[in-house]
Every structure is written in C-alpha cells, then in structure tokens.
Amino acid sequence: MKKYPLTAAQNMHYQWIRKYGTQQVSGLSIVASLQADLDFNLLEKCIRMEIKRYSCMRVQFTRPDSNGNIKQYIASSDDYEIPLRDLSNMTMEEADDVMQAWAYNTIDGADIPMFEIFMVKLPEGYRGFFLHMDHRLIDSCGVVVMTNDIMALYTHFKFGSEMPEELANFEDVLIKDLSKTKNEKRFQRDKSFWDDILDKLGEPIYSDIQGPLTLDKSRRKHNNPNLRSADIELKDLFVAVEDYKLEPASARTLYEFCQNHQISMTNLLLLGMRTYLSKVNNGQTDISIQNFISRRSTQDEWTSGGSRTIMFPCRTKISPNTDFLSAAQEIQDMQNQIYLHSNYDPQLIYDEIKKRYHTPDNTTYESCYLTYQPLTAKMDNPYLKDIPMHSKWFANGAATKKMYLTVSHTEDGGMNFSYHYQTADLNEKHVELFNYYLMRIIFRGVEQPNLTVGEIMAAV
Secondary structure: OOOEOOOHHHHHHHHHHHHHOOHHHHEEEEEEEEOOOOOHHHHHHHHHHHHHHOHHHHEEEOOOOOOOOOOEEEOOOOOOOOOEEEOOOOOHHHHHHHHHHHHOOOOOOOOOOOEEEEEEEOHHHOEEEEEEEEOOOEOHHHHHHHHHHHHHHHHHHHHOOOOOOOOOOHHHHHHHHHHHHOOHHHHHHHHHHHHHHHHHHOOOOOEOOOOOHHHHHHHHHOOOOOOOOEEOOOOOOEEEEEEEEEOHHHHHHHHHHHHHHOOOHHHHHHHHHHHHHHHHOOOOOEEEEEEEEOOOOOHHHHHOOEOOOEEEEEEEEOOOOOEHHHHHHHHHHHHHHHHHOOOOOHHHHHHHHHHHHOOOOOEEOEOEEEEEEOOOOOOOOOOOOOOOEEEEEEOOOEOOOOEEEEEEEOOOOOEEEEEEEEOOOOOHHHHHHHHHHHHHHHHHHHHOOOOEHHHHHHHO
C-alpha cells in the first residue's frame, strides 16, 4: 500500500496534537438518528459498505519518524466492530450526556482505525448511529455526505430506491491535493500574498472577548508593555458548549440581506464578531479572527471525504467611520483573496510572524474562531424526509482555542450558534453576553446598513 504525507489541512490538526499533547483537539463526533424502527442488521450492513465506499474512513497513520513526521495510507482491512448501544431507557438529555462522554474518548496510535461507530437505540423511539472520528480523516461537510450515503444505501435495500452513486476516491483526490503543494510557482504566490499582508499591516494585535485584560496579563508576564500577542491557555484545555437558537423568521432576515447585497453569511458573521471585539477592546480597529474554509469546489472534493477544512486569520483594519455595508464588503474582499491562497499551510504564516516579530512561544493573536456550516445533518432522502430526526454534534472535551463558534442551519430554517469555550477563563455568562451583542450588532447593521461601525458600537 502506498503511503502519503499529510495535506496542509491534516498537518494543521496534527501539529495541534504534537504541540499540545492531546488527541482530543482533533476529533469530530455526531449522532444521527430517526424516530423509526430501523432494521439494525441492515443498518450494520450499510455501515460496513460505507467504510468500503468512503475510503477516507480507512485512513491510518504511521508512527512519527525521527523528525516527528507521519504518513497516511488506506488500510484494506474491513474487520471493524460496530456494536449496538441501548440508551432507550434514559431521557434524551441523559442519552446525550452519555454520548458526550463517548466523544471525550481519545483515538490515538499508529496503524489503527481512527474512528469509532456505534449503532444506537435512543429514547423516544429514535434509532441510528454515533460516529467519533479523527478530524484529519473527515470534517463536518464530509460527515453530512457520509450520513446521507449510509441512509441512501439503507433505503435502497429496504425500499428498492436507486443505488446511490459511487463516492469519489479519497486517494485520487489526495494525490491531486498533494500535487498542488509541490507547485513551486503556486507556493511562491501564496507566500507572497501572506507576506504582503504583514508588509502592509505590520504585526497583528490580540483582541479578547473579555476586553484588554488578557493581553495586559501577558504583557506583565513577559515584561513587555508592547507585546501584541497573548498567551494560550495550556494547563486547562477543557471546553464547555452553549447553543443559542435563531428563529426561522429572524434567520430569513439575514439570508435576504446577504442575498440582496451579495454578501456571504460567513462575512456577515465575521463583521458582527469583529465589531464586538472592537467594542470591548476600546475601539481597537485591527482585529483578527480565525475563520475555517471548507475548500470544496468540485464534485469529487465534496464526495471524497477527508479533512478539507483549514483555518486562516481574517485580519482587517476597519475605521469606526466605515458604514456597515462597506465594512462587510471589506471583509468579503479579504476573504475572497484568502480563498485564492487557501492551499498554503497556515503554520507557515505564524512561522513568518515569529521570525519577524520574535513572539513568545505559545501565544496567539486570536481569541475567536468561526466555522459557518451551511449544510444540516438532516438525512436528505425522500423516503425519510417526513420522519423526525435527532442529530447532535458533540464537543471533543479539550481545545487550545479560547472560543470557537460554529453556526449551522436547523431543519426548520433557523440557525444554531454553538459556542465551544475554554472554561479556564470563560463561563456561560461571557458566552451569553457575546451572543447577545453579536445579534444586536448584526441586526442593527442589517436593518440600517448605512450606519457606521462606530455608530452601531455606540448604539448597542
């Protein structure tokens, strides 16, 4: 079997594991279930077929070499345990708590399967499966594809629906991805783009959701009153989760604004987040937020699985005199440029920053991270569309990110704002306050896009 190096997206996750000593920063867990009497023997058959069809699930990793590097390969074995776990005698809240504990389990080691999958019986008659998988093998978009494919197989065998089309081969897409990284001209263009940002804007500066206190603390610790980066919390990596729902009518208001002004939802969210950070950091105009990009533009990229999500700093300097719509367009322009250079390894950006500005180890310029997930985990299948579904993403238990917001669509047309936050410094009140102001900022701007950013900060 052929062995391959990691892609930039996979390496990003691996470097977290290697640097911070925890596999949990790189896991992905979900339950997908239907309120129906599923045939578990058939479901197990479909899951086993999926492991063969969706070859990213069979990716395994070698032991690190003398330089700490690992390689990946696709295992041929199909000897996977798919047990049935019965949680039906609990409340749904209790069952979710049990599955959350499963999500905290560490998948670590060389030459072993990097996923767990259980069939589950849940309360209220829900039946389905729970997946816990290394983030280097799959991202949230890939999970949605996998979920739909498993259930398409199920309805094919159960009801005679058409056999789902073959999924793209992970190895073929991987080879194409790796070939792009070997393109020296492309690499130099990407490097020049990120170097030019530093040449133009200089060193970034940290902005915290709690205001200037975190940066001030780091400045005292390092005895440097001009320090612009802040220490990452490493002693206590535990994260908690808070979800806030946005009703369908309110969500439609945001969709319509984005459509009418040709602004993506991601960029509207980034504008709301950076405006709050500016407000609580004494009007700071230079704000950086880590934004995750999916990088799925072709059918093969959509259906091959793998981890295609990679994060880059969205850094903008926006004057308080800039009107809301123009500020959104500035962010969109920056994000469009970033997307053109998204094959670059983001670690190289911070290597360059460290070389230029001699930043202390284990410090960062960003307190907030964003993922916008336009797909729901809903099983997109005509045989199942009217059956109630219970799906839930679970926290991995540990993270080096202070606050990570995932925004997704709900089945009823609303939106879910899911905050994963380090409990070492943050609590539910901090997150509730952030979400409260985020909503006020965004809706004030959407209703009156001619208002300046400064006016909106003062009004909310």
